[in-house]
Amino acid sequence: MMKDLGVKPYLYPMPTYMIGTYNEDDSVDVMMMAWGGICAEDMVALNLEEDHKTVANLKARNAFTFSVPGMDTIKESDYLGTASGNKFPDKFARTGLHAQKSTRVDAPIITEYPLTLECEVVEMQQQPYGLRVLGRIVNVLADEKVLDELGRVDAGKLNAFAFDQMRNGYYAMGEKVGLAWNIGADYLKN
Numbered sequence: 001m002m003k004d005l006g007v008k009p010y011l012y013p014m015p016t017y018m019i020g021t022y023n024e025d026d027s028v029d030v031m032m033m034a035w036g037g038i039c040a041e042d043m044v045a046l047n048l049e050e051d052h053k054t055v056a057n058l059k060a061r062n063a064f065t066f067s068v069p070g071m072d073t074i075k076e077s078d079y080l081g082t083a084s085g086n087k088f089p090d091k092f093a094r095t096g097l098h099a100q101k102s103t104r105v106d107a108p109i110i111t112e113y114p115l116t117l118e119c120e121v122v123e124m125q126q127q128p129y130g131l132r133v134l135g136r137i138v139n140v141l142a143d144e145k146v147l148d149e150l151g152r153v154d155a156g157k158l159n160a161f162a163f164d165q166m167r168n169g170y171y172a173m174g175e176k177v178g179l180a181w182n183i184g185a186d187y188l189k190n
Contacts, residue, residue: 009165010166012162013162013164014162015034015162016069016077016081016163017032017034017037018031018032018067018069018077018113019033019046020066020107020108020116021054021057021058021061021063021108022107024057027090027092027093028093029092030080031052031085032081035048043136044066044117044135045132045135046066046132046135047130047131047133048131048132048133049130051086063118063120064107065102065105065117065118067109067110067113068113069113070114071159071172072112072159074170076095076097076112080095097111097112098111099111105118105138109141114146115140115153118138119136119137121134145157155176156174158174159172160173
C-alpha cells in the first residue's frame with residue numbers, strides 16, 4: 001500500500017557534486033551540491049541559494065569546476081558541503097586536499113577528485129526557488145585510474161557516492177547491473 005507523504009524533495013539517488021571556485025583573495029572555495037547536473041550535451045545546471053560564498057565567486061569569476069568526489073574523499077567532501085565559506089574562509093585548507101589552477105577556466109581543479117568538468121558561466125537565472133546557474137563545459141579531466149582500456153570513464157572505478165536526503169545518508173555507487181538501452185530490449189519484440 002502506498003502512503004501519502006505530502007510535498008517533499010524526495011528523490012534518490014541525489015548526486016554529490018563538488019563546485020570549485022576562487023575567492024576574491026584567490027584562495028580555493030569548494031562546496032558540495034546535490035541539486036543540479038547535466039542539462040544538455042555541453043551544459044550543466046546548478047541550483048543554489050543566493051547566500052552561498054560560491055555564488056559570490058561565480059558572479060565575480062564567471063567560472064567553476066564541477067567534480068565527482070570518490071569514497072576516498074567522503075569525509076572531506078561532506079565537510080565542504082557542511083561548512084560555509086562565509087564563516088570558514090579557510091575551509092578548503094582545513095581538508096588537506098590539493099588544488100591546481102585550471103588552464104581553461106578561472107577556477108581550481110581539486111586533484112583528489114577523479115572526474116572534473118571545467119565550466120564557464122553562461123547564464124544566471126533568478127527563480128522563485130533560488131538561483132539557477134548554467135555553465136558550459138569547456139573540458140573534462142579524468143584521473144587515469146578511472147579510465148577503461150579504451151580511455152573512457154568507467155563509472156565503477158569512480159567509487160562515487162550518492163546522497164539520500166530522506167535519511168541523510170551517503171551510499172556507495174559503482175556496481176554495473178545492466179546494459180543501458182539493452183536490458184529491456186525484450187519488451188520491444190512483437
